[in-house]
Amino acid sequence: MDLSLSSGIPLQAFLVLAAVLFCTGVWGLINSRNAVRVLMSIELMLNAVNINLMAFSSYLDGQLIRGQVFAIFVITVAAAEAAVGLAILLSLYRNRDTVDMERFNLLRW
Amino acid sequence: MTIASTTQLICFAVLAFTVVAGALGVVLLPNVVYAAFLLGGVFLSVAGLYLMLNASFVAAAQVLVYVGAVNVLILFAIMLVNKREDLSAIPGLALRRVLSGLVCGGLFALLIRVAFTTPWGSGPEPVGDEATIRIGEHLFSDYLLPFELASVLLLMAMIGAIVLARRDVFSQDIATGESVDQGLIEKARTPLLLDRSGR
Amino acid sequence: MSLPGALLTAANPAVDAIGSGTGVSSLALQLNAGAIAPEAAVLLALVACLLVDLAGEKAASHWVPPLSYAGLGGSLVLLALQWSPADLQPSFLGSFLADNLAIAFRAVVAASTLITLMLSWRYVERSGTPVGEYAAILLAATLGAMFLCGSTDLVSIFVSLETLSVASYLLSGYMKRDARSSEAALKYLLVGSAAAAVFLYGASLLYGLTGGSTSLEAVGAALETSASPIAALALVFVLATVAFKIAAVPFHQWTPDVYEGSPTPVVAFLSVGSKAAGFALALRILVGCFGSFDEQWKLLFTVLAVLSMVLGNVVALAQTSMKRMLAYSSIGQAGFVMIGLVCGTEDGYAAMVLYMAAYLFMNLGAFACIILFSLRTGSDRISDYAGLYQKDPLITLGLSLCLLSLGGIPPMLGFFGKIYLFFAGWADGQYLLVVVGLLTSVVSIYYYISVIKMMVVKEPQEASDVVKAYPAISWSLPGLPSLRAALVGCVIVTAVGGILSSPLFTWASQSVSGTPILQATLG
Numbered sequence: 089m090d091l092s093l094s095s096g097i098p099l100q101a102f103l104v105l106a107a108v109l110f111c112t113g114v115w116g117l118i119n120s121r122n123a124v125r126v127l128m129s130i131e132l133m134l135n136a137v138n139i140n141l142m143a144f145s146s147y148l149d150g151q152l153i154r155g156q157v158f159a160i161f162v163i164t165v166a167a168a169e170a171a172v173g174l175a176i177l178l179s180l181y182r183n184r185d186t187v188d189m190e191r192f193n194l195l196r197w
Numbered sequence: 198m199t200i201a202s203t204t205q206l207i208c209f210a211v212l213a214f215t216v217v218a219g220a221l222g223v224v225l226l227p228n229v230v231y232a233a234f235l236l237g238g239v240f241l242s243v244a245g246l247y248l249m250l251n252a253s254f255v256a257a258a259q260v261l262v263y264v265g266a267v268n269v270l271i272l273f274a275i276m277l278v279n280k281r282e283d284l285s286a287i288p289g290l291a292l293r294r295v296l297s298g299l300v301c302g303g304l305f306a307l308l309i310r311v312a313f314t315t316p317w318g319s320g321p322e323p324v325g326d327e328a329t330i331r332i333g334e335h336l337f338s339d340y341l342l343p344f345e346l347a348s349v350l351l352l353m354a355m356i357g358a359i360v361l362a363r364r365d366v367f368s369q370d371i372a373t374g375e376s377v378d379q380g381l382i383e384k385a386r387t388p389l390l391l392d393r394s395g396r
Numbered sequence: 397m398s399l400p401g402a403l404l405t406a407a408n409p410a411v412d413a414i415g416s417g418t419g420v421s422s423l424a425l426q427l428n429a430g431a432i433a434p435e436a437a438v439l440l441a442l443v444a445c446l447l448v449d450l451a452g453e454k455a456a457s458h459w460v461p462p463l464s465y466a467g468l469g470g471s472l473v474l475l476a477l478q479w480s481p482a483d484l485q486p487s488f489l490g491s492f493l494a495d496n497l498a499i500a501f502r503a504v505v506a507a508s509t510l511i512t513l514m515l516s517w518r519y520v521e522r523s524g525t526p527v528g529e530y531a532a533i534l535l536a537a538t539l540g541a542m543f544l545c546g547s548t549d550l551v552s553i554f555v556s557l558e559t560l561s562v563a564s565y566l567l568s569g570y571m572k573r574d575a576r577s578s579e580a581a582l583k584y585l586l587v588g589s590a591a592a593a594v595f596l597y598g599a600s601l602l603y604g605l606t607g608g609s610t611s612l613e614a615v616g617a618a619l620e621t622s623a624s625p626i627a628a629l630a631l632v633f634v635l636a637t638v639a640f641k642i643a644a645v646p647f648h649q650w651t652p653d654v655y656e657g658s659p660t661p662v663v664a665f666l667s668v669g670s671k672a673a674g675f676a677l678a679l680r681i682l683v684g685c686f687g688s689f690d691e692q693w694k695l696l697f698t699v700l701a702v703l704s705m706v707l708g709n710v711v712a713l714a715q716t717s718m719k720r721m722l723a724y725s726s727i728g729q730a731g732f733v734m735i736g737l738v739c740g741t742e743d744g745y746a747a748m749v750l751y752m753a754a755y756l757f758m759n760l761g762a763f764a765c766i767i768l769f770s771l772r773t774g775s776d777r778i779s780d781y782a783g784l785y786q787k788d789p790l791i792t793l794g795l796s797l798c799l800l801s802l803g804g805i806p807p808m809l810g811f812f813g814k815i816y817l818f819f820a821g822w823a824d825g826q827y828l829l830v831v832v833g834l835l836t837s838v839v840s841i842y843y844y845i846s847v848i849k850m851m852v853v854k855e856p857q858e859a860s861d862v863v864k865a866y867p868a869i870s871w872s873l874p875g876l877p878s879l880r881a882a883l884v885g886c887v888i889v890t891a892v893g894g895i896l897s898s899p900l901f902t903w904a905s906q907s908v909s910g911t912p913i914l915q916a917t918l919g
Contacts, residue, residue: 096201096202096205096206097205097206097209097249099317100312100313101209101213102246102250103308103312104309104312105213105216105217105246107305107308107309107312108216108217108220108305109216109217109220109239110304110308110593110597111301111302111304111305111308112217112220112221112223112224112301113220113224113593114301114304114590115224115297115298115301116223116224117586117590118297118300118301119224119293119294119297120224122229123582123586124229124233124271124274124275124278125223125224125229125232126586127271127274127586127589128223128232128233128236128271129223129224130586130589130590130593131236131263131267132220132223132224132236132239133590133593133594133597134593134596135239135240135243135263136597137593137596137597137599137600138243138259139243139246140597140600140601140604141600141603142246142247142250142252142255143250144317144600144603144604144608145250145252145608146250146251146252146323147317147319147320148317148318148319148320148604148607148608149320149603149607149608149609150320150321150322150323150324151320151321151322151323151324151331152331152335152608153252153323153324153328153331153332153335154335154551154603154608154609154610155600155603155608156252156254156255156328156331156332157332157335157336157340157551158550158551158554158599158600158603158610159252159255160255160258160332161340161343161347161551161554161555162554162596163255163258163259163262163263164262164347164350164351165347165350165554165555165558165562165592166262166263166267167262167263167266167267168350168351168354168558168562169354169558169562169585169589169592170267170270170271171270171354171355171358172354172357172358172361172562172565172566172585173565173582173585173586173589174270174271174273174274174358174362175357175358175359175361175362176361176565176566176569176578176581176582176585177274177278177582178274178277178278178361178362179361179362179569179572179578179581180569180575180578180579180581180582181277181278182364182572183572183573183574183575183578184575184578184579185280186280187278188285190285190287192579192582192583307625307629308629310625311601311624311625311626311629314624314625314626315604315605315622315624315625315626316624317604317607318607320607320608338489339488339489339490339491339549340491340551341427341488341489341491342432342487342488342491342492342543342552343491343549343551343552343554343555343556346539346540346543346552346555346556346559347555349439349442349536349539349540349559350536350540350555350558350559350562352536353532353533353536353559353562353563353566354562354566356446356529356532356533357529357533357562357563357566358566360525360526360529360566360570360572361566361569361570361572361581
């Protein structure tokens with residue numbers, strides 16, 4: 089039964105969804121003023137990548153599913169990155185008493 | 198069109214809608230707490246998409262790690278840094294948002310073009326429920342090296358996060374007994390943190 | 397060697413299981429875990445440092461330095477033993493390849509960590525931060541960088557890249573009471589994670605393009621037959637990440653702020669070790685995978701190299717902080733190294749390896765002097781170095797020699813490295829790059845010399861207040877002897893290495909001739 093599950097939807101549907109999510113993440117990364125929200129935008133981008141990987145894994149690599157393994161590594165690393173990011177944010181907040189990106193003068197290019 | 202395919206089409210449409218709406222909410226909502234909760238919604242819907250792609254193990258990992266750990270961590274961070282600040286207005290902010298929106302739109306068009314012009318081919322039938330076994334086999338054969346390295350990464354991230362988030366630092370130099378101050382070294386440097394928002 | 401053996405036996409059943417699904421070809425591959433013995437030595441040192449640290453800060457400051465020296469020294473010895481293997485086999489079923497290129501860059505990374513640690517002890521203790529954790533995180537960064545140099549699989553590349561990056565973020569923010577350090581760490585983290593996400597998106601497209609394989613070999617094969625926009629997009633995404641790692645203009649914005657805010661020894665590591673890993677990644681991905689698109693990526697890299705050389709060296713002129721000046725100069729130096737990458741000839745690659753090795757000694761020597769000066773005076777403003785010759789001849793001599801070498805003045809080591817790069821570029825017809833390189837070298841000599849002039853020429857009464865109040869020179873504190881050893885060692889290699897550089901040339905050309913992916917493109 090599960091073999092037929094994904095056959096009705098084309099692969100491109102997943103890729104488009106991932107592209108939307110990725111571009112939303114990029115926009116949030118550029119425009120967010122709260123440092124926590126920038127971290128959230130990065131998580132959105134990583135989720136977009138994971139959707140891509142999982143879709144390819146299911147449609148093109150159904151037997152060896154390397155994409156699923158790749159996605160697990162991405163999830164692992166994203167968790168570590170989030171923990172480190174929030175630790176750095178906390179230590180910065182103690183020093184500066186703000187999370188406003190504009191006052192860190194960041195991402196101006 | 199059979200009932201099964203109609204059902205999954207509806208499932209996909211609903212999940213895709215929640216993902217996109219949630220993501221837009223994450224980047225657009227003024228209140229960052231709502232944004233964090235919507236982020237949890239995005240993570241859950243993505244897990245639903247994984248279930249549609251026959252990947253129950255990754256879906257479970259997504260729920261446990263992203264919703265259970267990352268999202269909760271983000272909520273904690275918001276609580277710890279929750280000073281209400283009035284963000285000073287920046288001239289040309291709207292223009293910047295529109296411009297970056299255009300850039301992201303261009304990027305999106307590019308990604309869509311790639312998605313539709315590439316001949317992706319087709320693969321073998323998905324393994325379905327055996328996926329978990331396959332993942333285990335991969336982790337202990339051809340992905341053994343990244344698997345072991347990921348353990349170093351996690352150990353180091355844990356230690357580093359504790360060191361950075363811990364409040365105490367040593368008050369004296371253990372070799373000389375002098376009192377220490379991290380600003381002391383290179384104290385004459387131009388401060389990186391001059392408030393340049395006024396300029 | 398019992399650990400790799402155990403891994404081998406443990407993994408064999410799984411290999412069989414996978415092999416039964418994919419055919420017999422997987423069975424022929426061996427785990428070949430001996431290839432990562434140098435990394436195992438670093439890992440052992442990391443764990444030992446953490447365990448010793450449990451016994452308290454006193455014990456840690458006593459035991460962590462020898463343990464980490466042992467690990468890194470052992471790693472360098474093991475790397476030397478691996479040199480030019482008789483039969484080169486991929487290890488970990490195609491995740492890792494210990495060819496000569498990987499060994500050369502891993503040696504540069506391990507040596508840079510070793511010297512960085514020798515420079516660090518006094519600085520870390522002086523700032524009241526825990527020593528054991530500092531060494532452990534730096535060793536973890538080394539581990540990531542070393543694996544990155546040899547990874548031949550997208551997943552391994554990603555995980556090792558992130559190990560290096562996350563450890564670097566933590567090290568940047570290690571002075572947690574200093575707001576500049578925390579801000580540098582946050583900037584580095586946000587930009588670095590975004591770069592990682594972009595790289596991943598490119599990697600996911602490549603995974604789809606191969607139809608389900610993550611090895612670089614398969615990616616290269618798939619790219620040869622595809623001319624669709626996907627290859628261009630994946631190239632841009634991957635290139636952005638590589639350029640971020642080696643801090644090429646216009647992906648350099650993080651560099652000056654991060655270099656200025658981070659603790660100085662960490663900057664020393666980031667400017668050498670992390671950059672060497674970035675160049676190894678560039679060679680492996682661009683030369684190994686995008687071989688069929690080499691016109692495109694060479695054009696992009698030419699632009700990046702010209703921009704880096706011009707902007708890095710010109711903006712460095714205007715700096716007043718020593719660290720910031722070295723940050724911009726390191727952007728310019730990365731531009732010089734890219735000349736070798738763009739050439740794509742045997743000499744070009746060998747010149748890259750040679751220049752990275754030379755850069756290791758001259759840059760770390762310069763950093764040793766800066767660290768020592770800031771420990772003694774608490775300043776890193778260039779104007780505060782005025783008249784230093786009277787008070788501290790060692791720093792003056794060491795810094796002068798290293799800066800002259802960075803500028804490319806004969807007969808220093810840097811001169812031979814640079815002339816080899818320019819020679820390779822000229823022979824390949826990259827006239828624009830060579831001319832820009834020569835012109836910007838002259839600019840760089842100007843600002844390096846002005847620092848030296850500041851130190852040497854000024855009369856005693858013109859010396860800066862900092863130098864007038866210079867403390868008596870003493871080497872008795874723990875951590876200072878190792879700093880002195882590193883400083884003297886680097887300066888000697890920089891000064892004498894140029895004259896005795898023929899083993900280095902042999903080493904660099906062997907590292908190219910013993911690397912199949914490079915040989916394949918040379919034809």
